[in-house]
Amino acid sequence: MLNDLVALYSAHAGLYAASVFVLGLVVGSFLNVVIHRLPIILEREWRSQAAEMLPAAAVDTVVAGNEPARYTLSFPRSACPACNAPITAWQNVPVLSWLALRGRCAACKAPISARYPLVELGTGILSAVVAWHFGFGVSAACGLLVTWSLVALAGIDFDHQLLPDDITLPLMWAGLLAAVFFGGADGSLPALPRDAIIGAAGGYLSLWSVFHVFRLVTGKEGMGYGDFKLFAALGAWLGWQQLPVVLVLAAATGAGWGLTMILLRGRDRAAPLPFGPYLAGAGWLAMMYGGRWLDAYLRLSGLRH
Numbered sequence: 001m002l003n004d005l006v007a008l009y010s011a012h013a014g015l016y017a018a019s020v021f022v023l024g025l026v027v028g029s030f031l032n033v034v035i036h037r038l039p040i041i042l043e044r045e046w047r048s049q050a051a052e053m054l055p056a057a058a059v060d061t062v063v064a065g066n067e068p069a070r071y072t073l074s075f076p077r078s079a080c081p082a083c084n085a086p087i088t089a090w091q092n093v094p095v096l097s098w099l100a101l102r103g104r105c106a107a108c109k110a111p112i113s114a115r116y117p118l119v120e121l122g123t124g125i126l127s128a129v130v131a132w133h134f135g136f137g138v139s140a141a142c143g144l145l146v147t148w149s150l151v152a153l154a155g156i157d158f159d160h161q162l163l164p165d166d167i168t169l170p171l172m173w174a175g176l177l178a179a180v181f182f183g184g185a186d187g188s189l190p191a192l193p194r195d196a197i198i199g200a201a202g203g204y205l206s207l208w209s210v211f212h213v214f215r216l217v218t219g220k221e222g223m224g225y226g227d228f229k230l231f232a233a234l235g236a237w238l239g240w241q242q243l244p245v246v247l248v249l250a251a252a253t254g255a256g257w258g259l260t261m262i263l264l265r266g267r268d269r270a271a272p273l274p275f276g277p278y279l280a281g282a283g284w285l286a287m288m289y290g291g292r293w294l295d296a297y298l299r300l301s302g303l304r305h
Contacts, residue, residue: 017132020144024127025094027148028120035119035155037073038164044071082110094120123151126284133288138182139189145174146189146237146287150280153230157276163226168233172200175236189287191239199235203243204228227275234283242290249282250275 070076078087085107091097098117105112126147134140149171157163179196191199207228214222235243258273286293 013132013135016136017128020131020140021124021128024124024144025120027127028123028151029092029094031123031148031152031155032116032119033073033078034152035159037071038152038166039156039160039162041071041073042162042164042166080105080107080110080112083108094124119151119155123148126151129288134189139184142178142182142189142237143287146171147284149233150284154277154280157226157274157280161224161272161274163224163230163276165226165229168226168229172229172233172236175233176200179236190237195239195241196236199238199240199243200232201235202240203235204232206243206247207231223275227279230276230279230283234279234286238283238287238290242286245286245290245293246279246282249285250278253282254278 078092079085080087082105085105088106091101091106095117098112098114101112103112103114104110127144130143130147131140134143149167153163153167156167175190176193176196178190179193183190183192183196190196207223211221211223211228214220231243231246234246238246254273254275257278
């Protein structure tokens with residue numbers, strides 16, 4: 001049965017990509033839940049831990065919002081934040097339900113953010129591109145795992161300036177284990193074990209060094225520890241060779257966007273700017289095309305013939 005499925009998808013790349021696109025839509029719907037709920041879950045855990053260590057009067061244990069005492073990624077059921085009406089199964093169909101409802105709650109007609117279908121559609125498109133690029137096999141499965149993790153991390157960091165250890169650390173360890181068990185030819189996904197280990201260590205230590213040098217010079221913290229861990233995870237999956245590509249892309253994009261916001265919208269220059277979304281986007285591009293870019297650069301520079 002499995003061999004027949006492999007043969008079918010190998011012979012029909014379009015069908016394979018379309019199937020992964022639908023899977024990506026479903027995963028994108030779940031990632032919306034992760035982006036919204038995981039920071040709340042983590043905040044509750046931090047408050048609970050603080051309450052155990054500090055006097056009760058010193059810790060505010062009340063969590064903003066109307067979430068129930070038990071709050072996980074699967075409980076309670078999704079509901080409208082305006083009227084708390086439960087969202088039915090047909091209202092949870094990725095993208096289509098939002099279009100059918102015209103972007104409004106079926107019960108109270110409150111607007112539903114367009115970001116929900118955009119995350120679903122974006123995850124579906126990125127997943128299909130990964131499937132088309134890598135074909136049917138281990139590399140595609142690894143690429144999908146990395147893609148879905150990066151979407152969740154980018155969304156959470158954009159909202160909360162937070163890159164949770166619950167995602168970054170498992171992503172890094174998964175990259176190292178994938179390298180040990182599935183690491184193939186040089187430049188493939190996952191990376192070779194040696195490249196992955198150096199990539200994880202180099203990714204973390206490079207941004208860690210920049211952080212401390214910047215703090216010594218300016219007295220300010222330029223980034224968070226979550227950025228170090230995300231960069232380490234990217235190094236584990238892509239290998240150390242791709243780290244300069246990721247860093248240059250992320251820094252250039254982040255600086256360009258920040259300058260645009262300052263010039264066009266009068267954004268405060270001192271206001272913090274999340275770096276995670278730029279690292280995530282640059283990491284995905286490097287995963288897909290970084291090998292070609294690096295090879296082209298080496299050929300143009302005469303370092304490779």
